[in-house]
Amino acid sequence: MQELEERIRTEGTVKPGNVLKVDAFLNHQCDVALFDQMGKAWAEHFAGKRVDKILTIEASGIGIACVAARHFGNVPIVFAKKAQSINLDGDQYVTTVYSFTKQREFPVIVSKKFLNEGEHVLLIDDFLANGKALRGLIDICDHAGATVAGIGIAVEKGFQGGGDQLRADGFDVDSLAIVESMDASTGEIVFRH
Numbered sequence: 001m002q003e004l005e006e007r008i009r010t011e012g013t014v015k016p017g018n019v020l021k022v023d024a025f026l027n028h029q030c031d032v033a034l035f036d037q038m039g040k041a042w043a044e045h046f047a048g049k050r051v052d053k054i055l056t057i058e059a060s061g062i063g064i065a066c067v068a069a070r071h072f073g074n075v076p077i078v079f080a081k082k083a084q085s086i087n088l089d090g091d092q093y094v095t096t097v098y099s100f101t102k103q104r105e106f107p108v109i110v111s112k113k114f115l116n117e118g119e120h121v122l123l124i125d126d127f128l129a130n131g132k133a134l135r136g137l138i139d140i141c142d143h144a145g146a147t148v149a150g151i152g153i154a155v156e157k158g159f160q161g162g163g164d165q166l167r168a169d170g171f172d173v174d175s176l177a178i179v180e181s182m183d184a185s186t187g188e189i190v191f192r193h
């Protein structure tokens with residue numbers, strides 16, 4: 001998606017440790033007009049596929065998934081929580097994922113009442129790097145007996161391999177910008193086309 005690539009080029013910064021900082025528009029300050037364009041692009045890509053629900057993971061996927069839902073007939077969005085809470089009750093699907101930016105493991109929790117057997121679920125997230133977050137969501141869908149209809153990602157860091165492994169496993173992954181390489185010393189970002 002050209003507009004997203006342009007924003008990454010002009011406002012993104014490359015940090016050591018394979019971190020692309022896009023907090024001016026994607027995952028700290030949020031540009032909802034851009035999110036709307038992203039939702040439209042995913043709706044075009046996944047047109048014809050049944051989507052009953054969108055599933056994402058806190059925190060950064062939530063805003064993007066909510067705006068995307070407007071392009072999928074206002075289906076409910078559910079976000080997996082990364083901490084137990086007295087506000088979580090009843091039976092839960094629980095798995096564990098390693099967080100790329102926080103560099104530690106988190107529980108990933110979805111209440112069983114919000115994910116049902118037979119549902120077709122679109123996974124949405126802001127970043128795809130090693131694929132840990134998505135593997136956690138896929139695991140939860142498997143346990144629920146739900147089908148992963150597809151995966152919509154804003155920014156994939158292709159060089160980390162998580163996206164290509166998911167594609168090799170048969171998932172329809174639509175990443176709106178795929179960073180093929182980036183260099184923290186020069187700031188150069190090369191996109192895959």
Ligand SMILES: O=P(O)(O)OC[C@H]1O[C@H](OP(=O)(O)OP(=O)(O)O)[C@H](O)[C@@H]1O
Pocket residue numbers: 027057058059060061098099100101102125126127128129130131132133134162
């Ligand atoms: O493909 P992966 O290697 O799993 O990386 C992608 C995940 O990393 C980020 O989550 P993170 O927990 O770092 O931060 P967040 O709270 O901003 O969502 C991002 O939001 C994705 O969920």
Ligand SMILES: O=c1[nH]c(=O)c2nc[nH]c2[nH]1
Pocket residue numbers: 018019020021022027100101127128129157
């Ligand atoms: O802001 C972010 N930048 C990244 O490079 C990244 N990788 C995973 N999750 C990420 N979030």
